[in-house]
Amino acid sequence: MKAFLPLGFFAACFLVGCDNTTTQTTTQSATTETTTENTVSNAPSDAPSEPARAFARGLHLVPGMGALSLTASGQKFAANLSYGNATPFEGIKEQKVEIKAFGTDGKQVGGTVPVDLDDGEDITILLTGVPGDVSLLPFEHKNHGVAAGKAKIAFVHAAKALPGVDVKVDGKSFRKNVKYRVATDYETFAPGRHVMQVSYDKSLAPVEVQIEQPTVITQDTEGNVLAVEHPTPITQKVAREGILTLTEEMDLQPGKVYSVAIFHDEKRLPKLRLLEDKFVPTLSRAKPAER
Numbered sequence: 001m002k003a004f005l006p007l008g009f010f011a012a013c014f015l016v017g018c019d020n021t022t023t024q025t026t027t028q029s030a031t032t033e034t035t036t037e038n039t040v041s042n043a044p045s046d047a048p049s050e051p052a053r054a055f056a057r058g059l060h061l062v063p064g065m066g067a068l069s070l071t072a073s074g075q076k077f078a079a080n081l082s083y084g085n086a087t088p089f090e091g092i093k094e095q096k097v098e099i100k101a102f103g104t105d106g107k108q109v110g111g112t113v114p115v116d117l118d119d120g121e122d123i124t125i126l127l128t129g130v131p132g133d134v135s136l137l138p139f140e141h142k143n144h145g146v147a148a149g150k151a152k153i154a155f156v157h158a159a160k161a162l163p164g165v166d167v168k169v170d171g172k173s174f175r176k177n178v179k180y181r182v183a184t185d186y187e188t189f190a191p192g193r194h195v196m197q198v199s200y201d202k203s204l205a206p207v208e209v210q211i212e213q214p215t216v217i218t219q220d221t222e223g224n225v226l227a228v229e230h231p232t233p234i235t236q237k238v239a240r241e242g243i244l245t246l247t248e249e250m251d252l253q254p255g256k257v258y259s260v261a262i263f264h265d266e267k268r269l270p271k272l273r274l275l276e277d278k279f280v281p282t283l284s285r286a287k288p289a290e291r
Helices: none
Strands: 020-029 054-060 068-072 075-081 090-092 096-102 108-116 122-130 133-140 151-157 165-169 172-178 187-189 192-201 204-211 216-219 225-229 234-240 242-252 257-264 270-276
Touching (some): 054 075, 068 122, 096 133, 151 192, 242 270
Parallel strands (some): 020 242, 151 257
Antiparallel strands (some): 068 075, 068 096, 096 108, 151 187, 192 242, 204 234, 257 270
């Protein structure tokens, strides 16, 4: 199936002020819950009762919207999904499914998105946008596992109102100009503490400023005022520029695979969300169909 726009290794696959840099820092652990919005969604630990072709979960990133649910061809796989949170992975048995999103009143609010699932595929359906204009973005976790003693991580741009972003990990460039709807490839890192920085240019349109000119007073030789002139103010455009940087401290565990998603709240202030992507080995999967 085609999900997002994966990028290659060398290419990519949150404030008003003047010439200023803003930094926001959050810390998320792979095994410890912090806040409602900053909680790592751990992979499930129990095998499903029946083999499944693929596994799917939902991630609610629509600010100002209540709980949502997701179905795959009528089968609910994500329920009571609240803003900023993800559901556990659930097994999907069919190959070709249609993903739809519903509100608490049972009315469809997003989709229909056709998805063709590969055998053993894992996907996250990111719900993005704003109320009344919800988009469903399938993100395929094509991470191919992780080497012993290592960890993997990818980045997903799910903030429709934000421009392209540059991503660094531990001060080194990870990807540049990652745009909305794009997911990067997974990269391998040593386990332990790592810092991801996500930056974008928050420049706004220039503002016009009226600069008053000094009054011109004409006097005679005796100091009497002959005339007073008030020159027209000069209009000057002042640029409003600045780079906003979000900093995410990550505690990566060996043998785990993660992704970080960027999204925004109702005020369009950016947020980052750390997720664990890889299944534990005990999960059973459907065998490939015989040709």
